[in-house]
Amino acid sequence: MLVALRKLPSPRLTGLGAGLFAVCAMFVLGCLDQVLFGGSPVVYGLLFLPVSALTALWVRSADLVTAPIGVPIAFVAGVLPISGGGGFGGRTMAVVTALAVHAGWLYGGTLVAGVIASVRKVREMGRRRQRAARASAAPEAASARAAQR
Secondary structure: OHHHHHOOOOOOEOHHHHHHHHHHHHHHHHHHHHHHHOOOHHHHHHHHHHHHHHHHHHEOHHHHHHHHHHHHHHHHHHHHHHHOOOHHHHHHHHHHHHHHHOHHHHHHHHHHHHHHHHHHHHHHHHHHHHHHHHHHHHHHHHHHHHHHO
């Protein structure tokens, strides 16, 4: 299983690129949900969770904070095709209603992105601390070897 996960692509997107990926993916998935399943909110919510995870996994380390910010925007972009409504006012009310009714999916996907981004940040800080410890230990070891000679 771990070998299969390592074979998956691991792009490193900027914060803007990760947000754009999430928005485009959710809009396309929302359109597909509307066509194939008649705009099922459960199908849309289930598709939102992996997109949230991929967004948080694929964003670069320097832009990790953007993953939990861009994911809710992507949820709104994907709700547009499945919300229904006629005209600008009707569509706006349908989107607001869909966001209120399906807030659990929105919070769940945001939580997934936030947890993954936080874990990645903590691991990155640990790696940085280890590199700094090794870098500071190297001159000390060299001076100790020189003193022994």
